[in-house]
Amino acid sequence: MTAVMILIGSKNDWDVMREAGAELDSLGIGWQAHVASAHRSLPRTLELVREAEAKGVRVFVCGAGMAAHLAGVVAAATVRPVIGVPLAGGVAGGLDALLSTVEMPGGVPVATVAVGKAGARNAAVLAAEILALSDPELEARLRQARADQAAAVAAADAELAAGGGER
Numbered sequence: 001m002t003a004v005m006i007l008i009g010s011k012n013d014w015d016v017m018r019e020a021g022a023e024l025d026s027l028g029i030g031w032q033a034h035v036a037s038a039h040r041s042l043p044r045t046l047e048l049v050r051e052a053e054a055k056g057v058r059v060f061v062c063g064a065g066m067a068a069h070l071a072g073v074v075a076a077a078t079v080r081p082v083i084g085v086p087l088a089g090g091v092a093g094g095l096d097a098l099l100s101t102v103e104m105p106g107g108v109p110v111a112t113v114a115v116g117k118a119g120a121r122n123a124a125v126l127a128a129e130i131l132a133l134s135d136p137e138l139e140a141r142l143r144q145a146r147a148d149q150a151a152a153v154a155a156a157d158a159e160l161a162a163g164g165g166e167r
């Protein structure tokens with residue numbers, strides 16, 4: 001089942017947004033991705049949202065750069081959760097996209113994450129956390145992923161110490 005739809009404003013956004021797909025894969029969540037521009041192909045974008053709702057997509061993840069209106073337009077077209085990933089590339093290195101994504105008018109929220117790859121990954125994790133509210137097995141996988149992260153930090157710390165991390 002496709003639980004998450006990833007939308008990107010340009011094919012050039014995929015290099016970063018593929019991180020979201022990879023994270024969803026690692027958590028065992030079904031997804032599909034489409035290029036759908038708020039500016040260049042608005043009717044198709046709205047059609048994709050309608051189709052996604054009809055086939056049971058529960059969370060939208062939208063990545064866009066520059067005047068990043070994709071997440072906001074999708075949020076205007078659905079009451080399902082929309083997570084926005086601002087992407088670098090504009091004149092302000094991603095700050096432009098961050099503000100375009102996060103500054104939504106009251107009543108039409110976009111849950112906005114960090115600029116770039118960390119944001120793409122966190123969008124997937126946040127989508128998973130939303131889905132896990134009604135899926136105890138997914139919640140267990142999320143808890144395991146957090147435990148794995150902590151173990152990786154501990155391993156890095158031990159490696160640093162073994163390599164002479166003190167004087």
Ligand code: RP5
Binds near residue numbers: 011039065066068087
């Ligand atoms: C946005 O404009 C896209 O999300 C992309 O990040 C940016 C530039 O698009 P391209 O000119 O690279 O297609 O709509």
